[in-house]
């Protein structure tokens with residue numbers, strides 16, 4: 001019988017998060033061992049297939065066009081470029097490629113068709129393919145599924161309450177709707193968030209309530225530590241302490257027992273000892289490669305040395321779920337509908353986002 005609970009309350013999650021550190025670690029490690037091999041960690045590669053120029057105002061993101069950052073924008077990569085990068089990732093031990101495009105939402109047309117071709121190409125390399133492309137309709141999710149997509153990433157970022165302090169150009173409910181659209185297909189859901197954006201512990205627990213009460217729970221949950229980038233509204237945030245990171249990973253592991261918990265952005269700020277504590281507390285995936293979309297990440301060789309030191313083995317692809325079949329574009333059951341869904345635009349004012357925008361304007 002499944003031990004997964006979908007009725008966690010914020011109070012219960014806070015109680016777990018605030019336990020004495022050793023008790024929390026012991027409980028999380030015990031849950032982890034019941035559901036996963038504690039010595040296996042998935043290595044994934046994150047590829048920015050279209051960088052910068054994003055119309056959204058996410059306060060943590062250097063890719064938002066309205067802020068002035070050092071990011072070099074790029075148009076959509078070609079299928080061949082993506083294939084070359086995926087092969088490189090595979091040869092250095094990655095079993096999963098996650099492709100990110102700085103879009104508000106997917107639009108039917110040649111660019112989306114190109115992404116579908118990338119999905120087909122990587123699935124045929126026998127690697128798990130994940131995409132993070134913004135909001136998607138059910139039809140678009142079906143087309144991705146048909147191409148052989150293994151996972152779709154759409155982070156909740158924070159609690160519903162704190163989300164409003166970080167992003168004003170789209171609503172929390174739209175995030176849930178996209179996750180719901182993905183759930184209507186056989187694509188798995190990857191959804192998590194970021195800590196260190198100035199949120200309270202209650203918001204961290206609130207985000208975990210939102211994730212754990214999804215039924216089914218996400219198969220994958222990235223926990224990111226904010227990497228504060230100059231020019232973004234959150235540029236002055238202090239780095240997250242390792243103790244907070246371990247507490248967040250451990251609590252996530254307890255409330256999402258079967259989920260693959262991903263240690264994502266912010267690993268360059270963590271020592272090996274810190275990362276080892278995260279693995280013990282239930283993290284079982286890392287992103288490899290010297291860049292995580294646009295922010296720094298440890299070098300692949302450093303990670304492999306760490307795996308050797310800790311006796312960790314990279315997870316093989318399709319360990320958790322069978323490989324999806326790829327349907328060629330010519331045999332597709334789903335036509336592009338050219339829908340224009342009414343995703344919300346709350347557009348409430350977030351002071352620090354406005355200030356960063358004004359600062360960027362003055363610099364242009």
Ligand code: SF4
Nearest residue numbers: 054056058061064102
């Ligand atoms: S996080 Fe994604 S949606 Fe938000 S600004 Fe960055 S690229 Fe755009």
